[in-house]
Amino acid sequence: MSNANFKYIGKHRRAVEHRRFVVGEGNFAADIHLRGMLHVAILASPYAHAKIKSIDGSAALAMPGVHTVITGADLFADTDAILPGVDAPLVKRYPMAIDIARYAGEWVAAVVADTRALAEDAVELLDVEYEVLDHVIDPEDALSPSSPLIHQAHGSNIIFKRKFTWGEVDQHFSECDHEISYRVRWSRNSTVPIETFAVACNWNDSTQIIDVWASIQMPKFPDQLAKALRLDGNAVRVHFDVDVGGSYGLKRGLKHSIVVAYLARKLNRPVRFVEDRLENMRGGDMQGPDRIFDVTLGFNSDGVIRSMRMRAVDDIGAYSGRSPLQLGKPVGAIIGPYRIQSVEYEAIAVMTNKTPQEAVRGFGQSPTNYAIETGVDKIARFLKLDRIEIRNKNLIGKDEFPYLIPSGTSYDSGDYETVLKKALNEAPLSELIAERDRLRQSGLLAGIGISTCLEPSGGNSSFEPLFNPKNVTTTWMDSCFIRIDLSGSITAIMGTSTSGQAHETLVSTVVGEILDRPPDDIRVLHADSLNALPSNSPVGSRMAIMLGGAAAGAAKKLRSKLLTIAAYSLAMSPEALEYCEGNFISKQDPTKKISWAELVEIAHRKFHELPPLLEPGLQEKFVWEVPTGGALPSADGRVQMYPCHSFEAHVLLASIDPETGIVKIYKYICGHDCGVMISPDVVHGMTYGGIAHGLGAALLEKFSFSDEGQLLSGTFMDYLLPSSHEVPAITIVDHCTPSPLTEFGQKGSGEAGYLGSPAAIASAVNDALAERNISINTLPMTPDAIWTALHEHELEA
Amino acid sequence: MNTVSVQIIVNGTLYAKEIESRMTLVDFLRDELGLTGTHAGCEHGVCGACSILLNDEPIRSCCIFAVQADGMAVTTVEGLALGRGQLSKIQDAFCEKHALQCGYCTPGMLIACHDLIKHTPHPSAEEVREAISSNICRCTGYQQIVDAVLYATDPKGATHE
Numbered sequence: 001m002s003n004a005n006f007k008y009i010g011k012h013r014r015a016v017e018h019r020r021f022v023v024g025e026g027n028f029a030a031d032i033h034l035r036g037m038l039h040v041a042i043l044a045s046p047y048a049h050a051k052i053k054s055i056d057g058s059a060a061l062a063m064p065g066v067h068t069v070i071t072g073a074d075l076f077a078d079t080d081a082i083l084p085g086v087d088a089p090l091v092k093r094y095p096m097a098i099d100i101a102r103y104a105g106e107w108v109a110a111v112v113a114d115t116r117a118l119a120e121d122a123v124e125l126l127d128v129e130y131e132v133l134d135h136v137i138d139p140e141d142a143l144s145p146s147s148p149l150i151h152q153a154h155g156s157n158i159i160f161k162r163k164f165t166w167g168e169v170d171q172h173f174s175e176c177d178h179e180i181s182y183r184v185r186w187s188r189n190s191t192v193p194i195e196t197f198a199v200a201c202n203w204n205d206s207t208q209i210i211d212v213w214a215s216i217q218m219p220k221f222p223d224q225l226a227k228a229l230r231l232d233g234n235a236v237r238v239h240f241d242v243d244v245g246g247s248y249g250l251k252r253g254l255k256h257s258i259v260v261a262y263l264a265r266k267l268n269r270p271v272r273f274v275e276d277r278l279e280n281m282r283g284g285d286m287q288g289p290d291r292i293f294d295v296t297l298g299f300n301s302d303g304v305i306r307s308m309r310m311r312a313v314d315d316i317g318a319y320s321g322r323s324p325l326q327l328g329k330p331v332g333a334i335i336g337p338y339r340i341q342s343v344e345y346e347a348i349a350v351m352t353n354k355t356p357q358e359a360v361r362g363f364g365q366s367p368t369n370y371a372i373e374t375g376v377d378k379i380a381r382f383l384k385l386d387r388i389e390i391r392n393k394n395l396i397g398k399d400e401f402p403y404l405i406p407s408g409t410s411y412d413s414g415d416y417e418t419v420l421k422k423a424l425n426e427a428p429l430s431e432l433i434a435e436r437d438r439l440r441q442s443g444l445l446a447g448i449g450i451s452t453c454l455e456p457s458g459g460n461s462s463f464e465p466l467f468n469p470k471n472v473t474t475t476w477m478d479s480c481f482i483r484i485d486l487s488g489s490i491t492a493i494m495g496t497s498t499s500g501q502a503h504e505t506l507v508s509t510v511v512g513e514i515l516d517r518p519p520d521d522i523r524v525l526h527a528d529s530l531n532a533l534p535s536n537s538p539v540g541s542r543m544a545i546m547l548g549g550a551a552a553g554a555a556k557k558l559r560s561k562l563l564t565i566a567a568y569s570l571a572m573s574p575e576a577l578e579y580c581e582g583n584f585i586s587k588q589d590p591t592k593k594i595s596w597a598e599l600v601e602i603a604h605r606k607f608h609e610l611p612p613l614l615e616p617g618l619q620e621k622f623v624w625e626v627p628t629g630g631a632l633p634s635a636d637g638r639v640q641m642y643p644c645h646s647f648e649a650h651v652l653l654a655s656i657d658p659e660t661g662i663v664k665i666y667k668y669i670c671g672h673d674c675g676v677m678i679s680p681d682v683v684h685g686m687t688y689g690g691i692a693h694g695l696g697a698a699l700l701e702k703f704s705f706s707d708e709g710q711l712l713s714g715t716f717m718d719y720l721l722p723s724s725h726e727v728p729a730i731t732i733v734d735h736c737t738p739s740p741l742t743e744f745g746q747k748g749s750g751e752a753g754y755l756g757s758p759a760a761i762a763s764a765v766n767d768a769l770a771e772r773n774i775s776i777n778t779l780p781m782t783p784d785a786i787w788t789a790l791h792e793h794e795l796e797a
Numbered sequence: 798m799n800t801v802s803v804q805i806i807v808n809g810t811l812y813a814k815e816i817e818s819r820m821t822l823v824d825f826l827r828d829e830l831g832l833t834g835t836h837a838g839c840e841h842g843v844c845g846a847c848s849i850l851l852n853d854e855p856i857r858s859c860c861i862f863a864v865q866a867d868g869m870a871v872t873t874v875e876g877l878a879l880g881r882g883q884l885s886k887i888q889d890a891f892c893e894k895h896a897l898q899c900g901y902c903t904p905g906m907l908i909a910c911h912d913l914i915k916h917t918p919h920p921s922a923e924e925v926r927e928a929i930s931s932n933i934c935r936c937t938g939y940q941q942i943v944d945a946v947l948y949a950t951d952p953k954g955a956t957h958e
Binding site for chain 1: 817819820827828831832833834835836837838839840841843844846873874875877878884888891892893894895897898899900901902903904907922925926927929930931932933934935936937938939940941942943
């Protein structure tokens, strides 16, 4: 199946969403302004671990314009705790500290005032007495039984620990010629959207509905919010037509929304909270994976990798949400794109006195890919084999699909070797090598980076039952509702918000394709949560597959209904008719036809001309289960994780200035196969952006903490985001291996680029450093880290 | 509370307001005038999302008090198009080349690109990268923004970096 078979899919089309954004008419949560709206400012704990002995809000409350002061005690009394994701009921989490603050930045109190500025003034007047407690910042220290406990009641800082063994690991290792062990460190970074989290709420005493406008990207957000607020689900109305200013998995401001909804209800006034940048970085609970990987690979002298042992310790910070599950999703691609026959995987989520971790693009896959790819490069170096050759030896062949991996997931399709080859040819490799040598002659260190990895897509929630036996969720459906109105116009309705993925463009393209109507004439709306069909939000690279599939399903039902009406009206069999641009024409006699307008007229007005038993009007819904979903994990933890598997091969040339440690990228090529692309501009855009995001993780971005647990990188002067100076021009080479599991052969691409670029950039840096016989196994490889590594080496020499 | 009277021309319209002296220009535009096209990103002058033109010079509206703009002329993203329903060349190019995703940094990016084109009608890719290097975008990796500016400024039509 190629794009040529489609009329609208795979073609350049202006995204529907762009028009409102380029003229400044987006509808972001911070743009919501309601009459009489009040504003929130937060007091955060200055200590990493402290008992709150008393909070005196009287001076703040006495200020004119201040409406209320709330603390954790209020929320403890009137709301329910946020669920911890795994089975750890004694790790209680509320939006604000209850008696004990467990990280610097944790919310201790909130003030509501007429303006944000006034609220901030009042926060200055809050008087809190703390008793500082022992804290632990290092995750390995936190594992020790002698460590201070973050949650005394839980009895341990380990919130999840399980060792999985899939296949004959011991036997395979004993049969291997060699094994190599190494440690890699993925430091704490995040997606850091330019929009912070914002939420506005309004309570109506008569209807008993809380209206919520939030910059949210979160599965089951309305349900969780209702549960925490002790409200029925139908009392919470989340408006999904809010434009979200970037998320990439992260925007899960459940605690923010609980507080603001609670305040709006308490005060019976609209209330809004917009994080400032420090609040977002420190107390927004939106930092990402923070991992130590200890890996052993067993392999033969010819470079064939047989088995892997991986221990991953993830520092989730002071509280748990979705974060431990980020060790679970990579189970679905735990061998990467390679024919590794058996795996032992120990996943450990540990708590420390740091900001809690939240879901980040790839849901833990990019760190895991980096850990695997580092090992593949190390084997190549050990065996003195070419890094491309060793990959070609181990990549799963295009004729081996569907390919069942040891941990129970079946890879749907792919042609990894070809994609890698296309990327290398595009470079071309010979030129990269020549250029690398020129750079080396000029006094720089220079290296070529390679990575090959997977992007599991079509996200379902198989990691939930895998990591929590009490959670037996086996569906993560998505839905679309389509109506054709009396004027013949088409409106499609989706049930979640969008944070840059151009879902309106996706849905209108798909519906246009199926109904053969111009996509630009199809309107796509975001329902609110009370009139929406179920959705699990745009996580896990799922919307091209799941929302695209749901939209196609509903459109096909409508086309089928139109056919039924047409056949009845023309007194012909449905098989005798051909569909073209909304009209049905007899295949035998082109004079026999019925138009879109006539069909719409019959459906909406002429019940007497409708086939018997047919529902009047033209409206259909389709709710789609994730393909291959629906099963619980086996006892030994084998599970079908995501259904579809996109592939990417990264190739780049980089140099290091040995005087400064600064890395410069000269050429960057990404071979990418996500099956059929519905919106190529969107796919390419996300891939470019993902590579840039990965560049940040590889070279720049880190949430650093002092020994006292103070965040040292709470501004953009300390937490460095890649600019157009750091991000090079990127060439994407497309390849299309359709997925057999989806409507058009599409796979996901929302995490594209990010899943392989940190590994590839690290590979280039270490290739450059190989000249000096050193390597760095910790991200980010900042100029300081590289300079230090070079300097230490010189000292040793 | 210290208040102060200001008169500021925004997108060609004169606004006279009594405001708190500590109010930043970005808050003035968004909260006092309801011009929410300009976005606050970091509020410490790094990300560039709040960029506007002040007397035709691009500045960060988060790092200046509104009172400092008294008697001056501001252009925001809402004022870039020639008229209602129209797009400027660079706005049109951003749509054509998919130079945005979530749209949050876009107002600042458009201001930066608008200013570049005014001074350098036919920039090279390197000049575009230099011009947008003080605006952070988390979605695009900048590639399609560079493409859009080259497209908008190439009289022959579509180009690719």
